[in-house]
Amino acid sequence: MSGNWPETEGMLEVVLVKGGRTKIRYPARLLADDGTRISVRAPWAGEGVRDFGFVRFEPGDVFTEHYWRDRWYSVKEVRDSAGRRKGWYCDVTRPAERSGAVLVVEDLDLDLWCPADGGEVRRLDEDEFAGSGLAERDPAAAAAAVAALDALEDLARTGGLTALPH
Template identity: 75%
Template sequence: MSANSGDGTVVEVVLLKAGRTKIRYPAELLADDGSRVTVRAEWAGEGARDFGFVRFEPGDVFTEWYWRDRWYAVKAVRGPSGVLKGWYCDVTRPAGFSGGELVVEDLDLDLWVSADGREVLRLDEDEFAASGLRERDPEAARNAEAALDKLERLAREDGLGSLLA
């Protein structure tokens, strides 16, 4: 793929959790530089989902960045009018991309950053602890925790845009 795809190519994003497909959805491939893959997709959940700190709903647009060599994915979430709601970050194993499928394994840890950067929330640490990853794959657990720490530090210090430049 070229560094500036954006030609309307559609790929399937496949999010795995505990070895099973959690969700699969089509996305427009915007760029692939060999390390980072960027796609854009509409909210793929059924109906609206209110997390308390943000509401995802039909018409929301996610611009998503995945790395083949990093343990996270970053998603800019915009409402239908284009206004930024914030940034949702998933801690994942490095992404795989082949045959039109972008595959990532969700490791339960997440980070939310509000559009103005004032709210930075670590999410699902209880799910991560209960997942058993620390026992099954201690190295992956260390990488996941380090990724969450890095994302939080970047969000608080420079903003997540520094990752995407």
Template identity: 75%
Template sequence: MSAKSAETTEQLDVVLVKAGRTKIRYPAELVGDDGNHVTVRAAWAGGGVRDFGFVRFEPGDVFTEHYWRDRWYAVKEVRAGDGTLKGWYCDVTRPAVRSGAELVVEDLDLDLWRSADGTDVLRLDEDEFAESGLAERDPEAAGAAATALDELEAFASVDGGLESLLV
């Protein structure tokens, strides 16, 4: 048995920043932090139902979120309240920064969705990324973001691909 009580769980606030402003902040349970890969679990933090057309996020959904200090993306496993896997939502971000009880991630607009059965792999928000001006302001970051989206799509397009990133 570990030195920590089984009933004690460490909480973090996940802070998603976009264009210099906090987009959303929500509490999450720390599942693990090996010094590079941080895993948290959180309930759907949005207000009510958000229907994207390809997936609905709703109260009761549980997100197991994976962040890295050396990768330009986050991978979020999405499950319904009954445990049914909905799929994976991936955010292209700058590498995560953990400071005390906060995990801060800067959203770079690009996203990717992979359905639970793997039949849908969708690149999202490429228009927002182009309009953000990041390519002009920070070409190196824009290049890293585009590479990250390509990498996520390649992993998502093969069986077990995104899951293999999580080990």
């Protein structure tokens, strides 16, 4: 993780699981947990720069992340080191599970990017999702994942993402 945030009360460890294995884990400051939505803030947890072509995540970026216990997605508002909003990176996931200071989220491959400048909303990794075999292993989860991506796209196109606290 870039930047060392002090380990203090009010911290959670976010654990992103994909394909049954831990993809990444990182500390995040707990902002709110109302029993349904959990909101945290964390610096960019990746190594170095990740350039998608349409956005770059890099050291100094700050993510305000929203996870739900009753929705099949998470929404991450991304800001640069100067506090300028880059946009929202949304992951299709199973509903989040929190146990004490650990928040576990299972990534289901589908993602959505919504730029802050009102540019093109992008559905991502649909080929990866198709190749994951989820539709064969767990048709109900696959259907929920596709519905979640559609819901995220609708939120992005109607300005619903901007209504989330930052």
